Amino acid sequence: MATLNSIAQSLENKSILITGSTGFLAKIFVEKILRVQPQVKRLYLLVRASDAKSAKRRIDTQVISKELFRVLRTKHGDEFDSFISEKICPIAGDMAVEDLGIQETHLKQEIMEEVDIIANVAATTSFDERYDVALNINAMGADRVMAFAQRCHKLQMFLHVSTAYVCGCKSGLVLEKPIRMGETANGQNNLDIEAELRLAEKELKELRARGVEKTEETAAMKELGFKRARSFGWPNSYAFTKAMGEMLIGESRKDLPLVIIRPTIIESTLVDPFPGWIEGFRTAGSVIMSYGKGKLKCFPSNVDFPIDVIPADMVVNAMVVSMVAHSWQPQAFIYHVGSSKQNPTTTSLLADCAHRYFSNNPVKGKDGRAISVDKLFLYTSLDDFKKYMNFYYNVPLQVLRLANFALFNVWGRLHRDLTRKYNFAMYLAELYDPYVFFDGRFDDSSAEGLRMAMKASGMKEAELFNFDPKCINWEEYCMKVYYPGLVKYAMVQK
Numbered sequence: 001m002a003t004l005n006s007i008a009q010s011l012e013n014k015s016i017l018i019t020g021s022t023g024f025l026a027k028i029f030v031e032k033i034l035r036v037q038p039q040v041k042r043l044y045l046l047v048r049a050s051d052a053k054s055a056k057r058r059i060d061t062q063v064i065s066k067e068l069f070r071v072l073r074t075k076h077g078d079e080f081d082s083f084i085s086e087k088i089c090p091i092a093g094d095m096a097v098e099d100l101g102i103q104e105t106h107l108k109q110e111i112m113e114e115v116d117i118i119a120n121v122a123a124t125t126s127f128d129e130r131y132d133v134a135l136n137i138n139a140m141g142a143d144r145v146m147a148f149a150q151r152c153h154k155l156q157m158f159l160h161v162s163t164a165y166v167c168g169c170k171s172g173l174v175l176e177k178p179i180r181m182g183e184t185a186n187g188q189n190n191l192d193i194e195a196e197l198r199l200a201e202k203e204l205k206e207l208r209a210r211g212v213e214k215t216e217e218t219a220a221m222k223e224l225g226f227k228r229a230r231s232f233g234w235p236n237s238y239a240f241t242k243a244m245g246e247m248l249i250g251e252s253r254k255d256l257p258l259v260i261i262r263p264t265i266i267e268s269t270l271v272d273p274f275p276g277w278i279e280g281f282r283t284a285g286s287v288i289m290s291y292g293k294g295k296l297k298c299f300p301s302n303v304d305f306p307i308d309v310i311p312a313d314m315v316v317n318a319m320v321v322s323m324v325a326h327s328w329q330p331q332a333f334i335y336h337v338g339s340s341k342q343n344p345t346t347t348s349l350l351a352d353c354a355h356r357y358f359s360n361n362p363v364k365g366k367d368g369r370a371i372s373v374d375k376l377f378l379y380t381s382l383d384d385f386k387k388y389m390n391f392y393y394n395v396p397l398q399v400l401r402l403a404n405f406a407l408f409n410v411w412g413r414l415h416r417d418l419t420r421k422y423n424f425a426m427y428l429a430e431l432y433d434p435y436v437f438f439d440g441r442f443d444d445s446s447a448e449g450l451r452m453a454m455k456a457s458g459m460k461e462a463e464l465f466n467f468d469p470k471c472i473n474w475e476e477y478c479m480k481v482y483y484p485g486l487v488k489y490a491m492v493q494k
Helices: 024-036 052-064 067-087 105-114 131-149 193-209 214-231 237-252 283-292 312-325 347-360 382-406 412-436 445-456 474-490
Strands: 015-019 042-048 088-093 117-120 157-161 172-174 258-263 265-267 298-300 309-311 332-337 377-379 440-442
Touching: 015 024, 015 105, 024 042, 024 067, 024 312, 042 052, 052 067, 052 088, 067 088, 117 131, 117 312, 131 157, 131 193, 131 214, 131 237, 157 237, 157 312, 193 214, 193 237, 214 237, 237 258, 258 312, 265 283, 265 312, 283 347, 283 412, 283 474, 298 382, 298 412, 309 312, 312 332, 312 445, 332 445, 347 377, 347 474, 377 382, 382 412
Parallel strands: 015 042, 015 117, 042 088, 117 157, 157 258, 172 440, 258 332, 265 309, 298 377
Antiparallel strands: none
């Protein structure tokens, strides 16, 4: 491992190409670098856009204008816009095509000659994404970025953000080890990525040949993703295709320095640039806010298993430190960034904090009235949860449907509203089942080694780039940071 003297200083005069820059994690990564090292040379931000003007508009509206940048904006004052113009170069492109879809020849050449680091943060993170889309972005997109990296003249680091759940539905201690080409999560080791691509293409052609509606096409491609993922031991198309992405870049990297960051369940920032910032509902956040809005009264979860949550700023800190530590080293390094080994929390703690928080700080409904919440009941198996939901919700819904039909749709709106809530609860339960019943802990020995190296070097920046989960007080995080952040930044009041 390289000697860690100064993380921020190591970023001085560096040019970094960042994919997925309009995404939640990449925004925090961009803001962090600009704030800790204003002398960074250039950040090339690849965005899906038709031309340079559209790319700039997306970066301005979806990145720079966000509340996340208020600390940086205050720091630079009237010079903020000129600072951003100097340091950020929006790039119109598309990971779905060769050369990342960069059409401007001079700009493509400039990047290949100037870029020191490539950070591939782009991904579709939906657990139920269409299989063709997930394959194209999470698997083949990563491979295309690596192919582009091979043509960069002075590249010293390829940083790839994956997910800890590429391990599949394993139990026990999950090690920080690479995934070999063709390796499956259920031990069959018979995965052929080219065959998966052909299968997705064949299915899509057949659907379109039949002239199905777009919604039916999407549903069929989502179902294909779930089916293929589970046949190889992964819980969904997201984890499955991220695993394929790791296989592809591991196979094609040659001797290029590579760091793979595998975060667990990423939620709101703990400290940096300020506590609680989040964008949209993440994995746990959608369940928490559904409960706070009165839409969810029970949920399946094993209360004894750890739920591996990690604040987003800690993930970004691990990204920055690892890419600096391993620049120019022609090996591949893998880091789990999570909490389940060092400082685990549980769904029971999250649920208890949610009850206390939303009891004291109730969400207001559409009528302006405070929504009252009872304590979230946790079922210890998905089957028990389904039985409860069927008896107390589905059966009464069917009775209401029949009564509504007999009385000329007098309760039509009520039936639709209750049906929507029932379907949403069942959807969340099925979607998150592999995570709330995940009986494993993620080994972070490599990450711990990196933290120890920072301490051993006596770095003054250790706190600035902290990614040690042992410092998290989960009750305080939930009550004072995470849940208030969800309400303030992620929830759209209607």
